[in-house]
Amino acid sequence: MKHLYLMRHASASHGFADFDRPLNLEGRKQLEVLCAKNVGFFDGVSAVLCSTATRTRQTCAGIADLFLPSTAYHFLDSLYHAPAETVLEEIRLLPDATQSVFIIAHNPGVSEFLGLSSVPVSMTMGTAQIACFDTTIESWSQLNFKDCVFQEIR
Secondary structure: OEEEEEEEOOOEOOOOOHHHOOEOHHHHHHHHHHHHHOOOOOOOOOEEEEEOOHHHHHHHHHHHHHOOOOOEEEEEHHHOOOOHHHHHHHHHOOOOOOOEEEEEEOOOHHHHHHHHOOOOOOOOOOOOOEEEEEEOOOOHHHOOHHHOEEEEEO
């Protein structure tokens, strides 16, 4: 079984060019709480895919202690304001040896991904929320939205 975690970046400041928006005080606090509540939960993650925007990079840095030192990080321009289909395409490029992947991206794409998956009710992703999915596919290249079996929001 493979695992997929999809996170919307933490709360960001306004008054900057969109790509350059840094985390605000609320966003930094969100990450502190998230890290305190999830110690050990993401130890199996071997790859992180992250948008290159400032707020997603800062979110990634703020939760890096949740991952093992061997975790591979990939910062992708394609995830900046990516629609759900683009997020899916990036996941499909993962090597099959990757058992768990963590994605940090933006709305509306992350909420769109959630809506296209097997989530039983309509939801919108808030800042610093993580949607957790399991899938029984053997190859990431075969992944479709309905293969992503929703487990919980963290």
